[in-house]
Amino acid sequence: MPGPTPHSSRDARPTLEAVAARAGVSRATASRVVNGGAGVRQPLVDQVRKAVEELGYIPNHAARTLVTRRNGAVAVIIDEPEFRIFSDPFFSRQIRGISRELNVHDAQLVLLLVEGSGDFDRVTRYLAGGHVDGVLAFSLHTDDELPAVIRRFRVPTVYGGRPGTPGDASEHAVPYVDCDNRGGAHEAVRHLVSLGRQRIGHIAGPRDQTSALDRIDGYRDVLPDADPSLVVEGDFTVEGGARAMAELLERHPALDAVFASNDLMASGALRVLGEHGRLVPEDVALVGFDDMEQVAEATDPPLTTVRQDVEGMGRLMVRLLMQRLNGEGEQPDSVITPTELVRRASA
Secondary structure: OOOOOOOOOOOOOOOHHHHHHHHOOOHHHHHHHHOOOOOOOHHHHHHHHHHHHHHOOOOOHHHHHHHHOOOOEEEEEEOOOHHHHOOOHHHHHHHHHHHHHHHHOOOEEEEEEOOOHHHHHHHHHHHHOOOOOEEEEEOOOOOOOHHHHHHHHOOOEEEEOOOOOOOOHHHHOOOEEEEOHHHHHHHHHHHHHHOOOOOEEEEEOOOOOHHHHHHHHHHHHHOOOOOHHHEEEOOOOHHHHHHHHHHHHHHOOOOOEEEEOOHHHHHHHHHHHHHOOOOOOOOOEEEEEEOOHHHHOOOOOOOEEEEOOHHHHHHHHHHHHHHHHOOOOOOOOOEEEOOEEEOOOOO
8 A cells, every 4th residue: 555645634734623623612713812813711722722732733824914903013114324223233222122022922023224215115105005013113303204104004103212303292192212311411411520521522413313402402401501612413423423523622622521422423532532642531531322332341441321221112112012002091101211321431
């Protein structure tokens, strides 16, 4: 007698009918449990899950979508040039937090980058197509078109960072997760003042981002009468920090302290100070913001900086989005997380 063919039942992929038979329930009940539907008593849920595990059954994604009306995917949209996203550890850490929390909720991350109008059109079409259940968007700029698109298609969204500008009504339209940018900057500059520094410059981030504006406000909270020329705008990159530091030294040769709006710009500033023969912290004390260890602990001297829990903020964004998707009460409130000054050798 010939042996079994390659397509015999012994090698067939387990079916939902087989799961239902093993669990002793109807196919409809097994389908509701497997695909995330409601209305099944817990003992039956346990029976079905046990059968799934024993048989090695893999749920059909299309069937799950029909039952739950979910795609099981969340778009992460970052409005920054590609080189920044893959060179700035801030983004990798935030994406790591988002990814880990999405794994908890059995959801996939879809990364969408927006560099120009072509990318924006592509992202708009993707959102309009209903391919994702929700959006996590960060690094927004004040002239961003993305919030208008989100409102148009009514995609459940959580922002990373406060959108808009202070007093803008749109900042309350969508929940967001941000750190206490203003308070952290205040603490950084106050620390420099406590060291006896009197000519304190600030390398600011781009003024079309609320995090940069809030950190400028924190600087001015401590030094309301500071010469406006002590504030020079950078772009959150190493080279941007270097250019800003060179400009500050040209404007104020007697500068004795600098607060940089992120660690990458602080590392660029540190390089330029060395090139100009300025010792840190003896001649110029330096404080950054973010506490990206691969930057702050690798500089010479190690960087005093303001820590924000970037990975934790990514996780919080996902949790707020899941609250919205699961209809758990009213729209969740935005969250502002605390910051902490981490003292190392640069100040």
